[in-house]
Each structure stands twice: as C-alpha cells, then as structure tokens.
Amino acid sequence: MSRELIRLYRALAADTDERVLPAPDQLRRRADRRARNRAVLGALAAAALAGASLAGSRIVLTSGPDTSPGPPVAAPPAASRSAAPTTGSPAPSPSRTTPPSRTSGTPPTKSARPAATTPTSIPDRAFFTLPAANDAGTGSQFVPGPVLPALCGVTPGEADRVARRARTLAFKLAGTSAEAIPDGSYRNSITSYRSGRADDALRQLRRAVQDCPEQPDPYAPEVTATQRLLAGGGYGDESVLFEIRTPQRDVNGDPTGGEEVHLVRAIRVGDVVTVLWEQGWEGTSTDAAQFDADSRRAVEALRRWLR
Numbered sequence: 445m446s447r448e449l450i451r452l453y454r455a456l457a458a459d460t461d462e463r464v465l466p467a468p469d470q471l472r473r474r475a476d477r478r479a480r481n482r483a484v485l486g487a488l489a490a491a492a493l494a495g496a497s498l499a500g501s502r503i504v505l506t507s508g509p510d511t512s513p514g515p516p517v518a519a520p521p522a523a524s525r526s527a528a529p530t531t532g533s534p535a536p537s538p539s540r541t542t543p544p545s546r547t548s549g550t551p552p553t554k555s556a557r558p559a560a561t562t563p564t565s566i567p568d569r570a571f572f573t574l575p576a577a578n579d580a581g582t583g584s585q586f587v588p589g590p591v592l593p594a595l596c597g598v599t600p601g602e603a604d605r606v607a608r609r610a611r612t613l614a615f616k617l618a619g620t621s622a623e624a625i626p627d628g629s630y631r632n633s634i635t636s637y638r639s640g641r642a643d644d645a646l647r648q649l650r651r652a653v654q655d656c657p658e659q660p661d662p663y664a665p666e667v668t669a670t671q672r673l674l675a676g677g678g679y680g681d682e683s684v685l686f687e688i689r690t691p692q693r694d695v696n697g698d699p700t701g702g703e704e705v706h707l708v709r710a711i712r713v714g715d716v717v718t719v720l721w722e723q724g725w726e727g728t729s730t731d732a733a734q735f736d737a738d739s740r741r742a743v744e745a746l747r748r749w750l751r
Contacts, residue, residue, distance in 0.1 A: 562606050562636050562637065562638060562639050562715045563606070563607060563636040563715075563716065563750075564606060564607050564636070565607055566607055566608070566609040566634050566636065567749070569745070569748075569749055570609075570634050570745060570746060570749040571584070571609075571611065571632065571634065571742075571745060572632075572738065572741035572742045572744065572745040573741070573745070574613070574615055574738070574741075575618075577618040577619075578615045578616060578617070578618060578734070578738075579615070579616070580614040580615050580616045580626040580627075581622070582613075582614040582626070583613075584611040584612070584613045585611060585612045585613075586609060586610070586611045587610070587611070587612060588610070589610065589612075589631070590631075591608070591610050591631060591633035591635070591719050591721070592649070592708065592710075592719060592721065593662075593669075593671070593688055593708060593721065594659065594662050595652040595653060595655075595656045595659075595671065596652070596655065596656035596659050598648075598652040598655070598656065600645055600646075600648035600649040600651075600652050601635070601637065601641075601642075601644065601645025601646075601648055601649065601717070604637045604638045604641035604642075604644065604645065605635055605636075605637060606635075606636045606637060606638060607635070607636045608633060608634065608635040608636075609633065609634055610631065610632065610633035610634075611631075611632050611633075612629060612630070612631055612632075613629065613630045613632055614626040614628070614629045614630075614725065615627065615628055615629070615630065615734070615738070617731060617734060625725065625726065626725045627725060627728060627731065627734075628722055628723070628724055628725050628728055628730065628731065628734070629722070629723050629724065629725050630720055630721065630722055630723070630738070631719075631721040631723055632718070632719070632720055632721070632742070633718065633719045633721075634716060634717070634718045634746070635716070635717050635718075635719075636715055636716050637715050637716070637717065638715070639715055640715070641715070642712050642714070642715045642716065642717050643682065643712060645710075645712075645717055646682060646683075646684050646710055646712055646717065649684050649710055650673065650684055653671050653672070653673050653684075653686045654673065656671055657670060657671060657672070658670045658671070659671075661690050664690075664693065664697065667690060667691050667693075667699070668690075668691075669688055669689065669690045670688070670689045670690075671686055671687070671688055672686060672687055672689075673685070673686045674686055674687055674707075676709065676736075679709065679711045679739050679740070679743055680711040680712050680713045680743045680746070681712050681713055681714065682711075682712050683709055683710060683711040683712065683739075684709070684710045685707065685708070685709045686707075686708055687705055687706065687707055687708075688705070688706045688707075688708065689703050689704070689705050690703065690704050691703060691704075692704050692727060693727070694727075695726075703729075704724060704727060704728075704729050705729045705730060706721075706722050706723060706724055706729065706730050707722050707730040707732065707735050708720070708721045708722070709735070709739050711739065711742060711743055711746075713743065713746045713747060713750060714750060716746060716750065718742050718743075718746055720735070720738060720739055720742055722735055
C-alpha cells in the first residue's frame with residue numbers, strides 16, 4: 445500500500461473519531477419536531493387552498509351573468525319583485541327561474557281571436573246593396589257565368605276555391621231620371637278559399653293580367669282588348685285593380701273612334717274575395733267615382749257578414 449493511501453486512511457479515521465453519535469432520546473426529539481413541522485405546514489396549505497376557493501366563488505358570484513351566446517333570461521316583472529309573500533315563506537330566488545329555451549326563442553303569443561273558419565256557403569246578406577239613388581230598379585240576378593274577364597285562357601285561384609256565388613246588377617248614377625236606361629252594370633261575385641289561400645288567388649290574378657296585356661275581344665274577335673294593372677289599393681286586406689280597353693262601337697258593331705274602358709277590382713277580406721267587374725251598358729265606360737263607392741260598400745258588406 446502506498447504512503448499516500450495510508451495517509452488518507454489515517455485522516456479519515458481521525459475525522460470520524462471526532463464526531464460523536466447523538467443519544468437515542470435526542471434522535472427521538474428531532475423526529476417528533478420534524479413530524480410537528482410537517483403537520484403545521486399541511487394545515488397552512490389546507491387553509492390557503494380553502495381561502496383561494498372562497499375567493500374564487502366570490503369572484504364568480506360578483507362577475508355578472510354568463511356572456512356566452514344565447515337568449516338572455518328575461519327579468520321578472522316589477523310587480524312580482526315588489527310584492528311580498530303573504531305566507532311568510534321566502535321569495536323564490538331569481539336564479540331558480542327556468543330560462544327560455546335556447547331553441548324556441550321568444551315564447552309564442554296567444555292570438556286574441558280564434559282562427560276564422562272558411563265559409564262553405566254564401567248568403568244574400570254578404571252582397572252589398574245599392575243606395576236608392578243608384579238603384580236602376582232591375583234587382584239582382586244570381587246567374588251562372590264567368591266572374592272575371594278572359595285573361596288569355598287563365599282562370600286564377602280556381603284550385604283552392606271552396607264556395608262561390610255571383611250576380612248581375614245594373615245601376616244608374618245619382619241624378620239620373622227613373623225612366624232613363626241604366627248607366628252601367630256589375631258582374632259581382634264572392635268566393636271563399638281554403639284557409640290561407642285567398643292571397644294566392646290575388647297573386648295569380650296579378651300575374652295573369654301582367655302576362656296578358658292584349659287579346660282578341662271575346663265579344664268581337666276582330667278587335668283587340670288590352671289589360672293593364674292600375675294603382676288602386678286600400679280596399680279590404682288587399683286588392684287588385686285593372687282596366688280593360690276596347691274600341692268603342694256603335695249599335696251596328698262599327699268602330700266609332702273612341703274607347704270603352706271598364707274596371708275590375710278584386711278585394712280580399714280574410715279567406716274571402718269579392719270581385720266587382722263593371723261591364724257597362726250599351727257602350728258606356730266605367731264611372732270611377734261610382735265604382736270606388738260601390739267597392740267600399742262591397743267591403744263593408746263582407747266585414748259585417750264575416751263578423
């Protein structure tokens with residue numbers, strides 16, 4: 445063994461001899477102190493974790509409602525917030541109120557009136573009555589026949605028709621003598637449609653007039669009749685107004701150089717449509733003021749009947 449290695453062993457032995465091992469009771473006291481320190485540190489850590497959880501819950505409670513997408517929960521009415529319970533039980537918490545469904549949106553509102561039933565028959569009282577000053581004395585004739593002018597072979601609204609009645613009615617203008625011939629005549633009809641389909645009938649009528657600007661006059665095929673939509677709303681729930689122009693002819697059927705102009709108005713009230721088609725009398729044209737007044741009478745009669 446080298447001298448250097450012997451020297452190192454001696455130095456190690458000398459250093460070990462100087463260190464005295466502690467007695468058993470000292471070792472026990474040190475172990476107990478370490479156990480107490482670990483217990484205190486564990487309690488402090490648990491207290492710190494509880495404090496953090498409490499602070500987090502306070503932050504959640506004071507941070508306001510959830511801002512994620514979705515319909516807001518409606519606040520309860522003011523009256524329900526201010527009214528005190530009469531039984532002494534605590535008022536329910538607003539947080540327990542069930543919010544509206546995210547898929548349904550706002551709750552549906554109940555209709556103030558029951559859904560109307562489509563009429564299956566049309567009585568006489570559904571038709572308007574001419575004032576005495578306009579009564580030509582011929583009465584009304586409920587006879588079959590077309591209720592609209594020919595529109596290039598199209599018959600609007602026939603597929604959804606439920607019931608119909610039509611009449612022919614002559615009239616005279618106010619101030620005309622009783623012996624004079626009528627100033628015009630109406631083909632007046634009332635048609636009920638399947639629920640929600642009356643507006644389709646008026647839409648089809650508009651399209652038919654637009655698609656048929658001219659055609660041979662059904663009463664005189666050698667001449668041309670022209671059709672044109674006019675502005676004339678404000679009647680009933682909605683209305684369609686158009687004119688028919690044909691060359692004016694004398695009693696022999698020869699052109700006179702003038703024009704006959706006749707107006708047609710279809711008026712919808714709910715699921716019912718009334719048509720006022722002014723057809724003239726021996727070459728007369730429609731008097732617009734009389735036609736508008738009788739259109740209003742037709743709407744009033746319909747509303748009284750449908751009430």
